[in-house]
Amino acid sequence: MNGTIIPETPIAVDFWQSRRCNHVRLFFLSHMHSDHTVGLSSTWKHPVYCSPVTAKVLKHKLQVKSRWIKPLEVGQCHMLPLDDIGKETVTVTLIDANHCPGSVMFLFEGYFGTILYTGDFRYSPSMLDCPPLKDKSIIDVLYLDNTNCDPFILLPSRQEATDQIKEIIEKHPEHDIVIGLYCIGKESLLVELAKTFKSWVVVSPQRLELLKILELEDVFTVDGEAGRIHVVDQSEVTYVNMVQWNRVCPTIAILPTSRKVKVWHRAVHVVPYSDHSTFEELTEFVSRLKPYSIIPVVKTQQCEPHFKQYLRFRKEPHKVNIPESVKTFMKNQLSKGKEEALHLFKAPFPKRAARGVEFESPEKRPHCNVGSCSIENNQESMAHLSDTEADLEERQEIGVTFMSTRNAQMPLCESTVIEHNKDRTSLEISTSYIGDSSEDNILEMASTIFWSPKHRNGTLISETSPEVISVIGSKSSTPNSTLSITYLDLQEASHLPILPLKKQTNFGPQNFHNQVEKYFKKFDTNDELC
Incomplete structure (x- = not known):
């Protein structure tokens, strides 16, 4: 990231x-x-203060609200307040940076002295021959674009680089030309190529929309067949794309950049076209400007040692006296920011609903009070359940019938209906279709039935029903049932869909029978359930 907070301001x-x-x-x-x-x-x-062109692009690309964008005219002096009361101000002048559309340098003048922030720029002598830099004899601090601040990097001028690109295109008259660029920049190069080769420049709809905002000459189109010069994002110039493009039509790619690029295809040409100042241009710029100090814009590289001989010398270090109104403003803003950050840090976490399975007493279950399926009506038919668990283990057969569904899918186990038959001595599970209400004494359980191989006593555990159902039926079918009843022995029941028991605990559906057993122990064990 290239940017800075100017100290003491x-x-x-x-x-x-x-x-x-x-x-x-x-x-x-x-x-x-x-x-x-x-x-x-x-x-x-x-x-946000910027040039008018940058203001349009800022709103288009980043969707920043218009109320926060403050465009300032280039070449004019603007006075802006530095505090809340308007007592202290700064004068800022925008200077064309010759980098990309809308790029500017900022010249700040205030209680801190005179500061020139170049941002990214390509030096030209006209910058120092025209106001306001022509009239400024003292620059206290120069924030310098040091992208190419290396004496061993030799770069041509932009016109020389443009001529190189033209020569490459002329050597390939039968080829399509693909130029890899970033989202904004080098538009003047495209206009010159379009005029030279009398060809439309084909761009994407998104880039065309941006070019219309920049109000450039009408040489761009989205029609892929209209011209032989095509502009794509630089990241799209890959080996795979080069192979595909050449299958359709002979194609070469041109990358106008001063950065080091590894060439991995013979049809890719890298031209050192740069929108940053060369080392020779930076030397001329600093030698003519003669600032007191230099701070690099690209913080990973040092540049001041290269230009030390061109700097002005001060007998005493420059001291900045911050006005009281500015001090008060910055102090209040810092305190406000800390309070907001502290408030966010100490904000309580929102309460969340408890998770897990909630069990209720059987008396509170609404479906347990329905007709013949209430606890009182089931006590007589479930008298045999008062036997101990050891007695239940002696049972050798389990009669189980699952309800068939036509219109619903059962993900793990099937839902069941319980039929209370007073003529039989045991509780049976009969099957019927969902929605079948031909008998009044049928209760549908909208729950999941679990069976675990750990419970070899044939106990089926219901997620919502408090009863422990131990099915001990004879191997005979009910002739009046809607569907035929199937009986499975213990070995066949082991193939039923099960819910794996990863950990044995005292909580959860797999231990529901223990909870029910504790519930029934409240009754007098000497009396029969009726």
């Missing part, structure tokens, strides 16, 4: 980390390249 340029700049009042944007907009988004809620 409430001013930030290309810096959008709001938590680190609570004291800042004025935010400036030099241009719309992504490395200068990190942290700037549609949720931004502070005034």
Whole structure:
């Protein structure tokens, strides 16, 4: 990220980390390249000062609300307040940076002295021959674009690089030309190529929309058959795409960049076209400007040692006296930011609903009070359940019938209906279709039946029913049932869909029979259930 907070001031340029700049009042944007907009988004809620062209692109690309975008005319002096009461101000002048559409340099003048922030720029002598830099004899601090600040990097001028690109295209008259670019920048190169080769420049609909905002010459189209020059994102120039493009038509790719690029296809041409100042241009710029100090824009590289001989010398270090109104503003803003951060940190977590299985007493179950299926009506037919668990283990057969469904899918186990038959001595489970209400004494259990191999006594556990159903039926079918009843022995029952018991605990459906047993122990064991 390229950007900075100017020390001892409430001013930030290309810096959008709001938590680190609570004291800042004025935010400036030099241009719309992504490395200068990190942290700037549609949720931004502070005034942003920039050039009119950048203001349009900012609203289009990042959807920043118009109320926060403050365009300033290039070449004019603007006075902005540095505090809440308007007592202290700063004068800022925007200077064309010759980098990309809308890019500017900022010249700040105030109680801190004179500061020139170049951002990304490509030097030309006219910058120092015209006001306001022509009239400024003293620059206290120079924030310098040091992208190409290396004496061993030799780069041509942009016109020379443009001529190289033209030569490559002329050598391939039968080829389509693919040019890889970033989202914004080098539009002047495209216009010149279109005029030279009398061809439309084919771009994507998104790029065309942006080019219309920039109000460039009408040489762009989205019709892929209209011209032989095609513009794509630089990341799209890959080996796979080059192979595919050449299958359709002979194609070459051109990457106009000064960055180091590994060439992995013979049809890819890298041309050192740069929108950043070369080392020779930076030397001329600094030698003519003669600032007192230099701070690099790209913080990973040092540049001041290369230009030390061109700097002005001060007998005493420059001291900045911050006005009281500005001090008060920055202090209040810092306190406000800390309070907001502390409030967020101490904010209680929202209460969440408890998770798990909730069991209720059988008397509170609404379906347990329905007709013949109430506890009182079932006590007589379930008298044999008062036997001990050891007696139940002696049972050798289990009669089980699952309800067939026509219109519903059962994910794990099937739902069942319980039929109370007073003529039989045991409780049976009969089957019927869902929605079959031909008999009044049928209760549908909208629950899941679980069977575990750990319970070899043939106990079926219901998720919602409090009863423990031990099915001990004879191997005879009920002739009047809607469907034939199937009886499975214990060995066949082991193949039923089961819910795995990963951990034996005293909680959950797999131990529901223990809870029911405790419930029935409340009754007098000497008396029969009736």
